[in-house]
Amino acid sequence: MKSGIWQVCFYNMVRRNLGQSTRSIYLGLACLSLSLHVLLAFFCLSVLQTACVFPSSSSSIPGTDTQHHESVSQSPASDAASSNKLQRRPHDEVRHKLTANMLHHKVRGSLNEVTEKSKKLIGVGKIIQKVDGPSKLEALFKHPLYNLPQPELQQDDWLLRLKTEEDAKDTESQEEEKEDIFPDDSEWQSNSHEEGYDKVTWTTDVETHPPWLRFHLGISRWELYNRKDPNLAQLTHYLATQRILGAVQKKGGTQLKLLISFPNYGQALLKPMKQSRHAETDVNLFYFSDFERHNAEIAAFHLDRLLGFNRIPPVVGRLINVTTEIKEITTDRRLSKTFFTSPAGNVCFYGQCEYYCSVEHPVCGQPHMLEVSLATMLPDLTIAPRRSWRSPWRRSYSRTKLAQWEKDPAYCDTVKQTPPYNQGTRLVDLIDMAVLDFLMSNMDRHHYETFEQFGNNTFLLHLDNGRAFGRHSQDEPSILAPLQQCCRIRRSILLRLRLLSLPDFRLSDIMRESLTQDPLSRVAPLLSEPHLSALDRRLAKVLQVVQACQEKHDDVIYNDIEGHDQGP
Ligand SMILES: Nc1ncnc2c1ncn2[C@@H]1O[C@H](COP(=O)(O)OP(=O)(O)OP(=O)(O)O)[C@@H](O)[C@H]1O
Numbered sequence: 001m002k003s004g005i006w007q008v009c010f011y012n013m014v015r016r017n018l019g020q021s022t023r024s025i026y027l028g029l030a031c032l033s034l035s036l037h038v039l040l041a042f043f044c045l046s047v048l049q050t051a052c053v054f055p056s057s058s059s060s061i062p063g064t065d066t067q068h069h070e071s072v073s074q075s076p077a078s079d080a081a082s083s084n085k086l087q088r089r090p091h092d093e094v095r096h097k098l099t100a101n102m103l104h105h106k107v108r109g110s111l112n113e114v115t116e117k118s119k120k121l122i123g124v125g126k127i128i129q130k131v132d133g134p135s136k137l138e139a140l141f142k143h144p145l146y147n148l149p150q151p152e153l154q155q156d157d158w159l160l161r162l163k164t165e166e167d168a169k170d171t172e173s174q175e176e177e178k179e180d181i182f183p184d185d186s187e188w189q190s191n192s193h194e195e196g197y198d199k200v201t202w203t204t205d206v207e208t209h210p211p212w213l214r215f216h217l218g219i220s221r222w223e224l225y226n227r228k229d230p231n232l233a234q235l236t237h238y239l240a241t242q243r244i245l246g247a248v249q250k251k252g253g254t255q256l257k258l259l260i261s262f263p264n265y266g267q268a269l270l271k272p273m274k275q276s277r278h279a280e281t282d283v284n285l286f287y288f289s290d291f292e293r294h295n296a297e298i299a300a301f302h303l304d305r306l307l308g309f310n311r312i313p314p315v316v317g318r319l320i321n322v323t324t325e326i327k328e329i330t331t332d333r334r335l336s337k338t339f340f341t342s343p344a345g346n347v348c349f350y351g352q353c354e355y356y357c358s359v360e361h362p363v364c365g366q367p368h369m370l371e372v373s374l375a376t377m378l379p380d381l382t383i384a385p386r387r388s389w390r391s392p393w394r395r396s397y398s399r400t401k402l403a404q405w406e407k408d409p410a411y412c413d414t415v416k417q418t419p420p421y422n423q424g425t426r427l428v429d430l431i432d433m434a435v436l437d438f439l440m441s442n443m444d445r446h447h448y449e450t451f452e453q454f455g456n457n458t459f460l461l462h463l464d465n466g467r468a469f470g471r472h473s474q475d476e477p478s479i480l481a482p483l484q485q486c487c488r489i490r491r492s493i494l495l496r497l498r499l500l501s502l503p504d505f506r507l508s509d510i511m512r513e514s515l516t517q518d519p520l521s522r523v524a525p526l527l528s529e530p531h532l533s534a535l536d537r538r539l540a541k542v543l544q545v546v547q548a549c550q551e552k553h554d555d556v557i558y559n560d561i562e563g564h565d566q567g568p
């Protein structure tokens with residue numbers, strides 16, 4: 001391999017001959033520098049066989065990251081990763097960085113050999129120390145577009161709030177209020193005394209609240225969570241590590257999903273891995289027959305956060321034991337009846353639901369371990385009722401029929417006159433959602449939900465993203481219909497999209513980095529490289545649609561950040 005590089009250099013030098021002596025000298029020096037880097041790589045990998053920090057050079061090889069600790073509070077799953085005494089960056093990412101940084105030296109073949117060799121030396125899947133370097137994710141979140149001043153929140157801008165002493169006195173006599181989970185007095189004892197659950201010792205002091213409760217208490221009119229809230233890291237760590245106490249099928253929806261309970265009353269929505277990460281959806285399957293993907297739920301949470309929306313409940317990946325963490329503990333007879341051992345000796349189940357709940361579509365451990373996604377549950381509907389809205393751009397969910405919006409190019413004119421789209425931000429909120437869906441190719445956004453309490457003046461929940469990231473080789477322009485037909489977009493998201501299209505930030509790089517924070521990225525990258533590059537390709541398409549709109553109309557931009565002239 002080493003001699004291969006020398007051969008390339010030598011060949012180049014001879015070819016350019018004496019008449020180009022200056023160029024040859026430069027080229028020679030470049031080759032020399034490259035070879036030294038490769039030698040250094042070898043030295044580090046074979047002698048030290050451990051963390052390997054590459055020195056910075058004039059190229060983009062990362063320098064030292066002095067802000068590592070800062071990323072913890074901004075990065076939901078980083079805590080989870082470190083808690084398992086594993087480093088944040090799997091070696092695949094190191095490999096990628098090497099690749100990206102050295103490709104411009106045009107020695108791709110030789111480099112692959114280096115990386116293959118380093119793969120063997122390090123051991124696939126084994127985590128090595130984080131290669132220090134500038135983090136594009138940290139840089140993105142430091143950008144003014146991700147730190148826009150927020151309106152001060154008033155009391156009625158919080159979904160839930162703790163009772164004040166006065167509230168408590170007012171309602172003391174009311175029996176039902178005694179069952180409220182947010183009392184003011186010193187300690188609250190669980191009424192249920194259910195087996196296995198922790199004794200509850202929460203007080204009005206936030207420090208005593210479990211992460212899921214802090215998450216609930218942090219939901220506001222404008223977003224589900226504040227990206228900078230240190231509780232996010234605790235919440236994802238909690239989901240990734242808490243003992244599973246209960247697992248039952250969750251009703252509602254069409255495909256199998258489980259409701260998971262934890263000892264301190266936290267809950268999560270589990271979606272199992274059904275197909276390999278790299279499998280593309282069969283081209284002959286309609287969108288409504290597509291499987292749900294656990295990694296799509298995880299990736300959607302990261303993408304939504306990177307776009308600055310914060311409208312998806314935190315989702316984390318986890319490897320669970322289907323035997324000890326579902327089969328042996330479930331109280332759901334309908335579920336437990338469906339467990340079996342496959343001919344390969346794997347423990348499988350299929351549950352009961354409308355689609356793909358049959359022995360022909362089993363969910364199987366290997367032989368027990370299964371990858372799943374766990375989404376934080378929103379507050380119970382009895383505490384925080386939600387309203388479900390049919391999307392005006394809902395697909396027909398039929399093999400033959402077209403929806404109205406597919407037939408009528410002036411469809412948006414009607415929508416714009418129809419409440420709630422005729423005032424406030426509802427239309428641009430819907431367009432935000434269409435951008436998210438187009439980027440991840442989610443054709444399944446038939447409904448969306450809002451919190452009842454906030455009326456129409458609130459954000460849209462981006463729930464149910466299991467059918468995203470099904471195909472990377474194809475884009476689905478119809479998902480962008482709301483943007484393309486209405487020619488309207490929030491200025492803040494447009495500027496962020498432009499930022500994410502710049503090489504310094506590049507959406508695919510930021511997604512790759514963000515996804516390494518998820519515990520499951522240690523098993524394999526959560527999105528394959530073709531899916532990551534599809535994000536860049538689709539982002540360019542969104543910007544083209546906006547450009548085309550601006551050429552025809554002057555009211556394309558909805559200026560939600562008046563006076564903030566930040567932007568790329
Ligand atoms: N994190 C969450 N917390 C609370 N409720 C949720 C959460 N995620 C989803 N739900 C609720 O559960 C319902 C079903 O979930 P989801 O939509 O993911 O399942 P699905 O099988 O894909 O549904 P569908 O077939 O309708 O697309 C949703 O409509 C939503 O109301």
Ligand SMILES: [Mn+2]
Pocket residue numbers: 253292444464465466467
């Ligand atoms: Mn769905």
